[in-house]
Amino acid sequence: MALKHATPMLDELEKGPWPSFVSDVKRLAAKGNLMCEDWLGLMELSFKEKEGHWKHGGIVGVFGYGGGVIGRYCDRPDLFPNVAHFHTMRVNQPASKYYNSDVLRKICDLWDAKGSGLTNMHGSTGDIVLLGTTTDQLEPIFYELTHDLKMDLGGSGSNLRSPEGCLGMSRCEWACINTQDIIYDLTQEFQDALHRPMFPYKFKFKSSGCPMDCVAAIARADCSIIGTWRDDIRIDQEAVKGYVGGEIVPHGGAGGPRKDFDIKAEVIDLCPTKCMAFDGKTLKIENSDCVRCMHCIRVMPRALRPGVDTGATILLGAKAPILEGAQLSSVVIPFIKMESPYTEFKEFVEKLWDYWMENGKNRERLGELIQRQGLRELLKAVELEPDPRMVNTPRYNPYIFYDPEKVPGGWEHDATEYRKRHQA
Amino acid sequence: MNEEAKDKIIEYVKQQKKSKLYFNDLCKAVPEIKMMQAKKVVNELISEGKLKYWSSGSTTMYMLPSEGDVAKEEEGMN
Numbered sequence: 450m451a452l453k454h455a456t457p458m459l460d461e462l463e464k465g466p467w468p469s470f471v472s473d474v475k476r477l478a479a480k481g482n483l484m485c486e487d488w489l490g491l492m493e494l495s496f497k498e499k500e501g502h503w504k505h506g507g508i509v510g511v512f513g514y515g516g517g518v519i520g521r522y523c524d525r526p527d528l529f530p531n532v533a534h535f536h537t538m539r540v541n542q543p544a545s546k547y548y549n550s551d552v553l554r555k556i557c558d559l560w561d562a563k564g565s566g567l568t569n570m571h572g573s574t575g576d577i578v579l580l581g582t583t584t585d586q587l588e589p590i591f592y593e594l595t596h597d598l599k600m601d602l603g604g605s606g607s608n609l610r611s612p613e614g615c616l617g618m619s620r621c622e623w624a625c626i627n628t629q630d631i632i633y634d635l636t637q638e639f640q641d642a643l644h645r646p647m648f649p650y651k652f653k654f655k656s657s658g659c660p661m662d663c664v665a666a667i668a669r670a671d672c673s674i675i676g677t678w679r680d681d682i683r684i685d686q687e688a689v690k691g692y693v694g695g696e697i698v699p700h701g702g703a704g705g706p707r708k709d710f711d712i713k714a715e716v717i718d719l720c721p722t723k724c725m726a727f728d729g730k731t732l733k734i735e736n737s738d739c740v741r742c743m744h745c746i747r748v749m750p751r752a753l754r755p756g757v758d759t760g761a762t763i764l765l766g767a768k769a770p771i772l773e774g775a776q777l778s779s780v781v782i783p784f785i786k787m788e789s790p791y792t793e794f795k796e797f798v799e800k801l802w803d804y805w806m807e808n809g810k811n812r813e814r815l816g817e818l819i820q821r822q823g824l825r826e827l828l829k830a831v832e833l834e835p836d837p838r839m840v841n842t843p844r845y846n847p848y849i850f851y852d853p854e855k856v857p858g859g860w861e862h863d864a865t866e867y868r869k870r871h872q873a
Numbered sequence: 874m875n876e877e878a879k880d881k882i883i884e885y886v887k888q889q890k891k892s893k894l895y896f897n898d899l900c901k902a903v904p905e906i907k908m909m910q911a912k913k914v915v916n917e918l919i920s921e922g923k924l925k926y927w928s929s930g931s932t933t934m935y936m937l938p939s940e941g942d943v944a945k946e947e948e949g950m951n
Binding site for chain 2 (some may be wrong): 505508517606608651772802806807809811
């Protein structure tokens, strides 16, 4: 079936070896989807003119909500009337994105009937992103989502964004915390922050079960909750011998079968703190020097496992680049047990939000506020004591700015009195 | 207390040249209360239809209902 708009430039995007979103959209357009047809025409025009034709802003959600819908309008409704409104709806994903096929079918049916049929599985906070609908369909979609699918809108704008976690204990032997429970609990606890904006800007929680950090919490979340352990790595010396002797394939077999595993080159020498040694028979780890990089565990999963005294490290302040470049989050709580109902953590979050709301400038992420005011101000606000583990490289950077209130006499001193005791 | 704070916020918004204000700006109208408390007041104003949200998608702002009529902006689009 011939499409309404010719798309020679978009067609180029179908020629590579990779799957093309253009082909997907064309397939829907060919079935008579008018929004997709006009969407293709609008994109072609943008490519041709090298100018965007989307306007954004305005509408925020459904009645009672201050987020979850991102208003999008086309600035050429005269040419592309079917995408005059093209709002995005964010749907809060279930913890760890566990769905059954029935729910996925129902979401797609709903979106085919009341939206463009285009989806993005998933956005960077894990939301199901439903792309393109009209203002009059927002309330009916929300009704079906909440009543029939038992799902809710996610966060947008200056809200708490939908919290996200890795698969955690449901699938992963390395999970040190129950990320699914944490994310579900935080989502329920902070519903008000998710749906009614109050922050200077967005705020994201992400939780990974171990330092492998499969949801990239350390790179993306304003507050990262990353599983860790504080006792020793568990070692099965027989399994170590199995790896060295070629009986067990390293990396869980991910690189295919091999017999040439070199424990020195592939594990011992790659340890970032050089805390491991292997004498040909026994593997030894100086656990006090371990920085939980997980490399050795990843290479020899049958021989090494995280310890049993598990909990989480809380880090703050990651963000993608906009102001001052991308930033990774920094440790503020080296270890917390992180057990339900997470009261200690929630109290910490309340103090943290108070501090950010009172001190953050408009559109300033938490990490930028910490960078502007210094970690000391944050620690005072959340009532935490400074700890060497909060310093990125404490062994190389011994310079610490003490709080003047904690130094006798503060920074002021009497130069005349000093000179009486010390010659110039 | 809440009624007094609500009046101050609405009065403040009416006096501003800009039609859209950040939450931080609204809080300047009621410096005597904590921001968490101010949030509750602003939420009530939203529920009562005396203020409304405006969002760019990444940031949320607040405006008077008389400003930025979505229905009017969308007129003729369909």
